[in-house]
Amino acid sequence: MRSTSTLRRAATALLTVAALGIAPTALADTGHQGPSWRAAWAASPQSPTAPFSANWSLQGFADQTVRQVVRVTTGGTRARIELTNRYGTTPLRITGATVARTDKGSAVRPGSIRQLRFDGRASVTIPAGGTLLSDAANLPVEAFGSLTVTLYLADATGPATFHHFSSATSYRADGDHRADLAGTAFDETSASWYFLSGVEVTGGRDTGRRNGVVTFGDSITDGVGSTLDTDNRYPDQLAERLAEAGRPRAVVNHGIAGNQVVNDTTWAGDKALSRFRKDVLTEPGVRTVIILEGINDIGGSTTTFPAAPTPDVSAERLIAGHRTLIREAHAKGLKAVGATLTPIKGSFYYSPANEAKRDAVNEWIRTSGAYDAVVDFDRAVADPADPDRMLTAYDSGDALHPNDAGYTAMAGAVDLDEL
Template sequence: MIMSGSLVRRSGVALVSAAALVALPVVPVLPGGAGGQGAAAYAVGSPAAGGGPVGAAAPYAQGHWRGGWAAAPQQATGVFGKNWSEGGFARQTVRQVVRVATGGAQARIKLSNRYGAAPLKVAGATIARTAQGASVQAGSVRQLTFGHGRSATIPAGGELLSDGVGLRVRALESVTVTLYLDAPTGPATFHAMAMATSYRAAGDHRSDVGAAAFTETSQSWYFLSGVEVAGGGTAARRDGVVAFGDSITDGYGSTVGANRRYPDQLAERFAAAGRPRSVLDEGISGNQLTNSTGGFGEKAVVRFRKDALNTPNVGTVVVLEGINDIGMSEWSGVPGGPTPEVSVQQLIAAQRELIRQAHGKGIRVIGATLTPFKGAEYYTERGEIKREALNDWIRTSGEFDGVVDLDHALADPADRGRIAPAYDEGDHLHPNDAGYRAMAEAVDVNAF
């Protein structure tokens, strides 16, 4: 476990220290930040156009943008229950509330059509400081532009950054992003398990301050994959943290609308220490290291570069993946049937590939041990043997730049294979709010 910068040992092998977390050279942020994104509206990764700037630069210099909030895109699916992704939107406004980990004087948004089958037409968008529910603070609504235009079209498979707009927000403050989608969108790229409420209205209500028109709700995010901030007296640094993983990173089982996922609570710890910084949650519920599934996202070794490494100012990634590879290969209750069985050697090879990708971009990787799952629907003794073997490799191999022992943080002292009752959401797999807090507290913020 990462503990107050101390050196922890098991069987004579050093696991982690404050120094270990800075063993790699810190690579300066290149002009334009991660991925070369400047302050202009920017088409990212479009297979049709290849990406590139579509507007003039906003007032802030390239490279000064920081990740405020993020969510990993997924293809439309109903595997998590009823939502708006498969039907999409037409002549409707969708309003989404997110909390930024770090503040600034300017903001911009990132929209994703990664899994769209056709170009996505965005008729207009606004950003504002959140009031309550679907309402926003009067006087805070800002019209967003894309290359200085109020509307934009995102090619199928592409992503788009808006221009920056002046909006002063504080660390841990919520902002509301509103999109008006006039033309039919078709199935929507979305993030299924938001653990937050989104709102929908018929017609164009992007500039509404009140909530009256927003009569429908959903617990997913649609098209919105990031909010970035700049300015506010904070210098650009390569100190952002990405939490990468599955539903335990995604925050399944935490209180809806309360921002109690472990990355949220880690951001709170940084802020409380007087060092607020980007802490971005790139978890996808049901995700696996080695298998891509329609409902649970592309496998980690494929999406890692897109979701974890292609973000502004990221310096460290915390990886918590593998329990679904183990459990879903043993369980007939998986939608579509069990996924292929995976060996410990395959899981280690996948973790090594993530390390290789991150180190190739000068980014540190912290390995998180898999948390206990005894009593979960897909628990088996054979699966537990694999979990323990993978955790032993994470702790002792020395291949990560640091280790956070989340297994130890959540385990019941009376039965180390089981989550402690005080931390159990109820399914013996996912933590509750207190469990996510324990995970956040297992990370030594001073070591970053």
């Protein structure tokens, strides 16, 4: 389920209007006839795993507070969060949660803390496999502003649904610190997000506009290789570029490092053909999806890093997978933009056979007309003297993932008119 019961939300609001002095217009948040909500930030859920470095997903939490910082790409007058227990095997109890404007690190700005409620209650239990939305918080949000979401988890959660590569710092403290202004209690850090899968906003200048962009893909969409806590992933920079051009719109990121189009993995999420419907097609206020995926299908069959090789995938099967994603996007009224696969020469994925597959997929993306538009990320970051290799100035160091400058080049390659 994506949200809690509309009827229960409405009933709770009606019962509390008189006691809390809520304006009648606030009842609009309880039903589908209310204000339009827009995706402002997102992270695709993953099952607990630790293939690269230690994180908190396998052990989970017990009598601990986790504080997570996210930057939204569109603003509004109210906000709500999405929490997920998609890969949990037992119910997840959220004892309490707050949202606030970020100050510095794990600290939040005075006067900005709002207690989040769920159908009017301060705590909520999310069933195994479930996802839900909080009630609206009266916290005006600015585009490119950072929000801090704090969850207090009094009961043992068991292994945690999370997002592995956040390129952002999350914080943990023992005990209940959801209302703390200072960050002194938060003495543990992690570069992952836990249970938090979305932020939505309503109100403001973009009310009623369905023009958001979802970027969908693997580690190169996820931002692996970008500098921690700088929001330099290509989707972030694309959102900034749109705003600077006077054409602001939300850009949300549904990349998962290591993800594949046709193969599930234990460490890099469900295959794109499965998760596209859950991650992309449920996002509100979205008009366009940019799809950059397939290099892990190609390279994953010839390497043991970080797990056993995945089944070999032909270029033809990859193309068939892309065609399926395009059909599903079109069925939901979304424009589908295809992105070419970036260079791999010099990386642990490279071989002549793998390069031949990459070239075949890229040629199909560029020339088939199956996508509504194309962004040529391959040529944007390639070395002109050796087009199968990423330009050194754009390489994070592994010949596979761009650095901040490389992600800038990718964002600059998108034709804004095509969005």
